[in-house]
Amino acid sequence: MRVNDPIGGVPNLALYFSNYASYFQGLEHYSYHLQRLIAGYSRGDGVDDLRRAFTRVVESVAATQKDSTEKFGPSALVFAHQGKYAEIYRNGLVALCFALCLRAGEREVSTLLQSCERGDSLLETVAAAAAPEQRQPSAAPAFYPYFDLLYDALTESEAGREACVAEYLKVWYRDRMKDFAFRDLHLEADNSAYVGYWCFEAAGVVAALAIDDSTFRAHPHYPKDLVEFYRRP
Numbered sequence: 001m002r003v004n005d006p007i008g009g010v011p012n013l014a015l016y017f018s019n020y021a022s023y024f025q026g027l028e029h030y031s032y033h034l035q036r037l038i039a040g041y042s043r044g045d046g047v048d049d050l051r052r053a054f055t056r057v058v059e060s061v062a063a064t065q066k067d068s069t070e071k072f073g074p075s076a077l078v079f080a081h082q083g084k085y086a087e088i089y090r091n092g093l094v095a096l097c098f099a100l101c102l103r104a105g106e107r108e109v110s111t112l113l114q115s116c117e118r119g120d121s122l123l124e125t126v127a128a129a130a131a132p133e134q135r136q137p138s139a140a141p142a143f144y145p146y147f148d149l150l151y152d153a154l155t156e157s158e159a160g161r162e163a164c165v166a167e168y169l170k171v172w173y174r175d176r177m178k179d180f181a182f183r184d185l186h187l188e189a190d191n192s193a194y195v196g197y198w199c200f201e202a203a204g205v206v207a208a209l210a211i212d213d214s215t216f217r218a219h220p221h222y223p224k225d226l227v228e229f230y231r232r233p
Contacts, residue, residue, distance in 0.1 A: 003042045003196040004220050007173060008186035013043050015192045028063040030078065034095060035195060042196035047229045051102050057095060058108045065115045078115035086143045087180050090201065092116045093123050097204030100130040101230040110134060122147055122201070125154055129208035146176050150205050161209055165202050166216040172199045173221060198223045207231075 003010055016039050024032040037053040045053070061078055068076040079092030092112070099109050109131040116123065121138040128135040141151045149168035153161040168176075177183050185194040199221045206213050207230045217224045 001042070002044050002223075002225060005197055006220060008194055008197050011039075011042060011186070011194045011196050012192060013039055013195065016195055017043075019192050028060055028067070030057060030060040030064045030095075031091070033057045033060045034091060035193075037098065038094075038198065038200075039195035041198065041223065041226065047102065047232075050098075050229075051104075054098050054102055054104060055108065057098070058104075058111050061095065061115050062111050077117055080117045081142060082117070083142050086146050089117075089120070089123070089143055090146075090180070093126065093204065094200045096123065096126045096130060097200045097207075098226070100126055100204055100207050101226040103230065104130065106131055106133070121154055122151055122205070126204040126208050146179075147201060148176075150201060153205055153209065153211070158211075161211045162213070162215060165206060165211060165213070166219075169199060169202060169216055169219045169222055172202070173197055197221055200226070203227050 001010065001013075020032070020036050020039070024036070033053070033056045037050065037057050040050055040053045065078045068078060079088055081089035081092075092115070095112050096109070096116075098104075099112060109127070113127055113131070113134055116127075118124065118127075118136050119139040120142040122141065124136060124138040141147070144151055147168075149164040153164035153168075156164055173183070182197070185191060188194070200223055203223045203226045205211065206227050213222070213224065213227060216222055217227075
């Protein structure tokens with residue numbers, strides 16, 4: 001078990017995985033399988049198991065995209081945020097952070113990127129590290145109020161980048177995620193949906209920019225093992 005969360009505590013992952021197997025495993029919408037991937041990370045799954053779970057996420061993103069395209073046309077991207085849907089944006093960003101840290105293949109990264117609204121500088125930084133051949137120009141930050149210090153890290157010096165991520169982790173759950181649906185899941189009467197709180201976007205920035213994480217790697221919301229997977233020779 002990787003979770004050592006002072007806010008949510010230890011999740012009931014046995015109940016979560018039982019519910020996933022019974023109700024959600026066969027469904028195609030990507031959200032069920034992204035949550036399952038996060039639960040696997042919280043449980044302590046190794047890199048091979050996480051890669052298999054990640055592949056299921058990619059497959060479900062492709063299926064969700066196919067359904068959206070058939071219903072609404074080719075412009076209906078799974079992770080289209082239009083500058084106002086921060087949670088949808090973050091879901092795509094988290095998936096890309098896993099792609100980078102698990103060193104996913106070009107085809108899987110491409111599948112994710114084809115379902116993303118491109119241009120945001122944070123997303124493009126992670127995307128460029130995961131698949132340099134699919135790099136696209138970066139535009140202005142789409143969601144600066146939610147990810148401010150991570151955006152700032154993109155243009156800081158090496159020491160400044162480390163400080164930005166460290167400060168962001170301090171406020172991530174309390175202040176920056178207050179409008180997100182996953183916040184406070186641990187307080188629900190049936191808290192089987194709570195699988196741990198992780199700032200995966202910090203891991204993506206650290207991996208993409210080769211930031212020294214020694215000063216904040218012990219933070220309970222920082223997925224340090226994911227970055228270690230990326231840095232293995």
